[in-house]
Amino acid sequence: MNESGTVRDRILLTSMKLFYVQGIKSTGINQIIDESRVAKASFYNHFHSKRDLIKECVIEYDKIIKNQMVSVVMESVSFQDFVRKWVIVIKGDLQIVYRGCPIAESCFQLDSDDSDLMKLMQEIIYGWENLVAQFLNKMVKNDLLPVTMDIAKVSKRMVHLYEGAATMRRITNDDSYIDDLEYLMARMLE
Structure with missing residues (x-):
């Protein structure tokens, strides 16, 4: 586009x-x-309608974010490398007008009774969790993470931490929420 x-x-x-x-x-x-x-x-x-336009914009936002995530997944050779690169991408986004995650920003403004749009939002988040899970699976297969790791839980928590950090950065305009993200994600392996 x-x-x-x-x-x-x-x-x-x-x-x-x-x-x-x-x-x-x-x-x-x-x-x-x-x-x-x-x-x-x-x-x-x-x-x-405006609703149709909003839906297409949300899909485009997701494509942009997924492309960034796929790039991080493909280039990362360890969990720490993955987390570091993800944080670098987020910090790069801070250099432009940053209002938080565009998916979350959109979701906060939509009618929660619109089940189709809410379902789309959930599918997007599940897609992100799946991308993170694919990376974690690759790390487990390469003996870089323990086979006992609950990949679904860890990937969900990583997306949770990302969204929380992005939202808190948006609310407070304090970059330390993004800085803390690397530390907090690394703690999940302890």
Whole structure:
């Protein structure tokens, strides 16, 4: 997806930026149309409602995060290396406008009664846990982690710690929550 790409891509990129920086509820369709430089009819040809657009943005946020995670998984040679690289990615994100995890930011603004969107959010988190679990399985197979490790529990806790650190950093604007992440994740092996 690029900014000068298709109408749909321009709408998605503009929406992702605005939803992340301003918030979903503070961003209107007319602003998205104006800043995307598209006609209203073109907008509605691609997205029938704001909800449809939000869903597509959440899917795109997930793709970005998963690509980062896959890169960390592929490049890491040990648990400590994995955790260190994950924290480096997060700290890299701090160099731009950082409002926390875009999935969490979106989820906090959605109607919790929208079972389809809430199910999508859960599937995204389970996908992240599965990526972490794949890495942990690889480490167990290479005799770098104990075979007795409860991989499902550890991967869930790692995602939990990531989301908690990202949320606390967002609330307090204190980078120490991200700094502590490496220490806390490493403690799970003790």
